Amino acid sequence: MINLNPTIEQKINQFILETQNKFSQDKSATLASYQTEAKTITQETNNLRDELIQKLGELTFSDPLPSRGELEKQIIAHTDQLVETINLLSTGKISGISLDTLSQKIDSLVATITIVFDANANDANLPELEQKLTAWQTKIKNTLVKFSATVELQQKNESLIAELKDNLDKYSSIPEVDEPFEKLVKEFKDNFAQLKEASVLFKILDDLINEIKARDEVIKLNQRIDILLEKTQEQVAGFTQELDREVQGELARLITILGIAQVELMNISKPGDIMQVKSVVDAGEIAIKSLIGKPNIILAQRLRYAARTGLREIQKGIGFTLLNVRDNFYHSFKIPTKVLIGLVLAVPLNWLIMNSPPVKDLLMSLPPIINSSNQNTEGKSNQNTEDKAINFRLLILILMTGTLGGAVSLLTRLQDFDNPKNQKYDDDLLPFLIGLTKPILGGSFAFFILLILNSNISPLEIRGGTGNKGNDTYLYGLLTMAFVAGFSERLIPDLINQVEKRVTVEASSTGQGLPPTILIAPSSAALAFNGIQEFSINPVGNYTITISPPESGKIDKNTTDAKFTYTAPAQGNAGDTITITATSDSGQTAKATVTLTA
Incomplete structure (x- = not known):
């Protein structure tokens, strides 16, 4: 021996x-x-x-x-x-x-x-x-x-x-x-x-016996690791099909941890440290067995985390301690808690980003959001400085409104993060990053809304028009759109698609400007079963008309290019909503809704 x-x-x-x-x-x-x-x-x-x-x-x-x-x-x-x-x-x-x-x-x-x-x-x-x-x-x-x-x-x-x-x-x-x-x-x-001093002598004897037992435990642990690795090698070699990549990765990490454990066994003698390595070997053995046959990835990952952090507790150095603090943070909190922690940190982080000198210089260089009504006659230079300061504060307000929208969106869906059927995160850091970046992304979406509303390619329009930028309605509408942009995950991608299609149409057409927005009138209607409703579509062109749900009525386009008729189904449920979508050749869409009545 x-x-x-x-x-x-x-x-x-x-x-x-x-x-x-x-x-x-x-x-x-x-x-x-x-x-x-x-x-x-x-x-x-x-x-x-x-x-x-x-x-x-x-x-x-x-x-x-x-x-x-x-x-x-x-x-x-x-x-x-x-x-x-x-x-x-x-x-x-x-x-x-x-x-x-x-x-x-x-x-x-x-x-x-x-x-x-x-x-x-x-x-x-x-x-x-x-x-x-x-x-x-x-x-x-x-x-x-x-x-x-x-x-x-x-x-x-x-x-x-x-x-x-x-x-x-x-x-x-x-x-x-x-x-x-x-x-x-x-x-x-x-x-x-x-x-x-017999008691001192007896304590030395007891410590010596415990050390001999610890030596024997080290021998047993080394033998266990050798046998486990040998069996794992035989089982993996016996598989006729290649293991799943995720399973392969977990097995590689576990084998690495067990190898490090064997190295550590050569350098330790304290019974407490040896028992710590024993718990690492126990966790590693169960994790490897859980991957052979029908893999239990989550169980193997949790056991690997426990084995890795347990092994670091006997390794020397502040680096291992910091790594354990990090891993304990990742793995000890539930997913909603991680999201909430990221969310709490996101708001001050976004504020610091927006007030950082490079970002502040860029925002200060933008044209004013609203026209100033200040009739200050003390000088043009002072007027411009004051206007820029007001404009910067409004930009911060809009960006923070988008950030707030993103935060509220996460808070309303916080309980969904605790449902394993809806949410699965292979990386334990991901929920924290989602909580940290979603509000920041909401601020970025709000900035995008600001840009397209103040451009000539916007498919959106705030009620009251954008001509009078000093109007409070425009400002409140802008803040509302900023909040919605931060809150909704679907609004901005759809909006970007519309802008992209308009730019694409402009590039491939006569070059005389972007096509006007498609409109269906009326945009909504109430219709009885078997009822008929005529809709007009502007501008006149070739459109594909679809209804949702399918088979929930009939579309007739044989009238004129500017009109089509919709016939409601013979039966159904009062209150059901039918969506009619017109799609142009360039990909632009317009929608109208029909509500069935008894």
Whole structure:
């Protein structure tokens, strides 16, 4: 198995070395205190031995008691052995004699001495000496138990450190949870809990284990990515037909993201970062599977966005952070919200554009929209400056009115943007751009309306005529047309087509001016079923007459070139509207409507 993090072995060695140092310090301190304690109890034992031997010389021995000499030999031999054992334990070494054997010898010696004391009960000093002997018996046995238990634990802990190092070198979390290893770690923590700064040591151990698990998770993720890419390659190669271009693009982006994830896995060690990459791999795997077979493009795109932003969170650099902020803006808001944000930004943006020096210079150079009624006599120069300022403000007013029309148009259709059946945007930035540009486009349409209304090729005319430009009716009509131009998406293209046709006719005809506008009179009529209505058409010419809906009546052009008749259908619904359209050879059109009555 490849170790994707070569520093783990070094960290294991550092942890073991630090543990051994702390353990050695604790062991040395404990044995130092035990050696002091051993000197004290050795001195007490020797003093008691001398006192007992001296006292035995004053006592009377009779059968079945042992002789004085035998008892003295036993006292000397046992106490020497006890002193030797205690001193040996205080240096951290185990005695060759078991603790139970020593305990039995102590109890046997004390019992024999007590029997001798009982046989000499007439000695007044014996009770006090017997109490000292009993106290010494308890103390020496407790000391032996404490020293022996400590030395055994120290030796066990030394073996435990070596065993832990060996297990850390071999430990892997990939196959399954290693219960013996977890038991070993628990025993280690229990045995070393008394060490100074044990909590710090345990935290290092836990971090080390987590890092090993993270290394194993990196290995598993790399294996998953390799298997996924290999399967994807096999599945794509097995298709008999070429994949859809959009599916190909999504697969390419996902494979690229997974490749970047593998590179990042070589450079990370924090468990949090590794789990972040795991979520990226999970999302990428589901996205690729959603593209194989019957593609689910939207699901794949959303998962790709999540994988891409998740991968950037572990990549270093302010650029990745800014890209995530951008993508979160694109993908976290619903489409109507994006449109509304673009709409809010569009109005001030259009205002800045119109007041920018280059645009302002161009607008100021245009002829006046309305004739000035100012009779200022202070000078022609001042008059022109004031007229230009008034004209510029009117232009701004007209352009902003068109902008307002475009904004209102979007607001009235805002709910339609949330309907996936009506609106589909492959690019998440597009709704924002629509909200940003539609009002600006409305201002541009308003400017176009201004141009054609003040030209000699306009198919439109504001009521009251354009001769008196100082007339308020003309100005309000101009603002109304500006708003309608910004609001309606169909008005300006139709208007441009009409102007284009008129210019085309002019270029291909006699060159004596544009043809007049086609008119049908009356422009509207109410007609009963089977009723007949005569219409006149001006100018006289060759026209194609059509009705909508088809088969909703009959057209008769066999009267004159200037007239035609319409016969209403025999049946239908009262209130239905029939549209009659006359189209000239040059493409100009005129319309009239008929409303059916009962």
